[in-house]
Amino acid sequence: xxxxxxxxxxxxxxxxxxxxxxxxxxxxxxxxxxxxxxxxxxxxxxxxxxxxxxxxxxxxxxxxxxxxxxxxxxxxxxxxxxxxxxxxxxxxxxxxxxxxxxxxxxxxxxxxxxxxxxxxxxxxxxxxxxxxxxxxxxxxxxxxxxxxxxxxxxxxxxxxxxxxxxxxxxxxxxxxxxxxxxxxxxxxxxxxxxx
Amino acid sequence: xxxxxxxxxxxxxxxxxxxxxxxxxxxxxxxxxxxxxxxxxxxxxxxxxxxxxxxxxxxxxxxxxxxxxxxxxxxxxxxxxxxxxxxxxxxxxxxxxxxxxxxxxxxxxxxxxxxxxxxxxxxxxxxxxxxxxxxxxxxxxxxxxxxxxxxxxxxxxxxxxxxxxxxxxxxxxxxxxxxxxxxxxxxxxxxxxxx
DNA sequence: CGGCATCCGTCATGATACTG
DNA sequence: CAGTATCATGACGGATGCCG
Numbered sequence: 001x002x003x004x005x006x007x008x009x010x011x012x013x014x015x016x017x018x019x020x021x022x023x024x025x026x027x028x029x030x031x032x033x034x035x036x037x038x039x040x041x042x043x044x045x046x047x048x049x050x051x052x053x054x055x056x057x058x059x060x061x062x063x064x065x066x067x068x069x070x071x072x073x074x075x076x077x078x079x080x081x082x083x084x085x086x087x088x089x090x091x092x093x094x095x096x097x098x099x100x101x102x103x104x105x106x107x108x109x110x111x112x113x114x115x116x117x118x119x120x121x122x123x124x125x126x127x128x129x130x131x132x133x134x135x136x137x138x139x140x141x142x143x144x145x146x147x148x149x150x151x152x153x154x155x156x157x158x159x160x161x162x163x164x165x166x167x168x169x170x171x172x173x174x175x176x177x178x179x180x181x182x183x184x185x186x187x188x189x190x191x192x193x194x195x
Numbered sequence: 196x197x198x199x200x201x202x203x204x205x206x207x208x209x210x211x212x213x214x215x216x217x218x219x220x221x222x223x224x225x226x227x228x229x230x231x232x233x234x235x236x237x238x239x240x241x242x243x244x245x246x247x248x249x250x251x252x253x254x255x256x257x258x259x260x261x262x263x264x265x266x267x268x269x270x271x272x273x274x275x276x277x278x279x280x281x282x283x284x285x286x287x288x289x290x291x292x293x294x295x296x297x298x299x300x301x302x303x304x305x306x307x308x309x310x311x312x313x314x315x316x317x318x319x320x321x322x323x324x325x326x327x328x329x330x331x332x333x334x335x336x337x338x339x340x341x342x343x344x345x346x347x348x349x350x351x352x353x354x355x356x357x358x359x360x361x362x363x364x365x366x367x368x369x370x371x372x373x374x375x376x377x378x379x380x381x382x383x384x385x386x387x388x389x390x
Numbered sequence: 391c392g393g394c395a396t397c398c399g400t401c402a403t404g405a406t407a408c409t410g
Numbered sequence: 411c412a413g414t415a416t417c418a419t420g421a422c423g424g425a426t427g428c429c430g
Contacts, residue, residue: 002401002422004240007303009313010222010286013293020213020403027205036412045199047404052413076412086292091205093288097281098208105202114203197403197420215422231393242423247394271393 001057016061017087021046021054023094026080026087029064030117031140032152033079044109063087092121112165115172116140116150123148125193129186130157133172135165144190158183211256212282216241216249218289221275221282224259225312226335227347228274239304258282287316307360310367311335311345318343320388324381325352328367330360339385353378 001019004011017023021043028034028042040051055078058064063084069075080087095118112135119142131142132154141157143149159182161168171178172194180187199206212218216238223229223237235246250273253259258279264270275282290313307330314337326337327349336352338344354377356363362372367389375382 007300007305008309009290009293012296013289089288093285094208095204098204101207108202110202
């Protein structure tokens with residue numbers, strides 16, 4: 001790792017998170033803890049040696065920590081520290097800038113998780129309520145408020161959106177192809193508060 | 196340049212600005228246009244071949260453009276396009292994150308220009324007025340408002356701060372070692388509006 | 391001198407194989 | 411599942427040369 005050696009916050013930040021893959025790992029962890037293999041399968045092109053290296057460095061920098069979940073899971077997961085969560089503003093700002101490059105997926109990987117995270121920057125509304133996005137193999141919970149909370153997994157919710165991943169993803173961008181169970185007003189308020 | 200191939204704004208942004216030096220070049224240009232040699236001398240460690248490469252890519256991406264200033268200057272300068280200026284939020288967010296790493300300069304390069312840019316994210320005050328920071332070899336103009344405007348050069352101002360670069364830099368972080376000419380109330384309001 | 395291009399050594403990254 | 415080891419490749423850093 002080569003430091004810029006500049007007494008400047010921007011340069012110092014890039015010394016810490018400027019290497020390839022680092023900020024994408026932060027993005028992955030912003031919705032909740034993930035296992036080594038979760039990260040590896042989500043980030044095509046990131047090789048196992050480089051993932052190990054990045055996780056080691058990020059741990060040394062105090063951005064993430066490795067935690068062993070209580071039994072019966074017992075899984076080892078990586079999660080953001082308080083300092084790591086400070087990078088949310090950076091990730092969301094990058095997402096806002098890069099959004100204009102999102103026209104057609106083409107051959108790019110598509111991921112409902114990334115779309116869910118983008119809600120945090122697209123949300124400018126108000127209102128209350130809790131929503132669940134339920135895809136066949138994973139779910140997300142969204143808590144309306146300021147700021148909008150988006151996290152892995154299901155919590156008790158006012159409304160549950162059910163569909164295949166592509167349908168749920170489309171629903172987050174305007175299409176209306178999912179099953180809405182519960183308080184439809186919460187879903188409408190959410191949709192109206194997105195930009 | 197290797198793309199992440201992910202249909203995600205964060206990844207797309209990093210495809211464009213994720214390479215080494217690119218965001219530091221954006222930072223340099225956020226206060227105004229600069230010549231090739233300005234950039235080279237400000238960024239120690241950036242070599243001439245790599246600067247040429249980055250400027251070429253950034254031009255191709257529509258982040259910057261090369262402009263020839265009118266006579267008598269006639270200098271060729273690089274400046275941000277509208278799309279490039281959208282990166283200000285990214286740079287400021289990085290600066291906020293990296294600020295906690297700024298304790299002692301140590302052997303790091305110090306630059307009044309970087310400190311002046313940091314004012315944009317540190318400013319949370321209100322008020323009106325125009326200030327000039329005048330160092331021996333360069334000046335900056337600051338226009339109070341929302342957002343705070345910081346730019347290269349001098350414009351007519353309510354108050355002029357004069358000093359050596361290290362003194363002016365210290366003044367922006369709390370010390371009071373500079374000469375204040377003009378409306379001291381503007382200077383005080385500015386200082387009180389910084390975090 | 392400003393504005394690059396070329397050459398070369400080094401280091402970061404990518405691909406694959408292998409291990410506790 | 412969670413990594414380590416090894417090797418090939420490409421990006422980067424440093425010096426130097428070219429050209430108006």
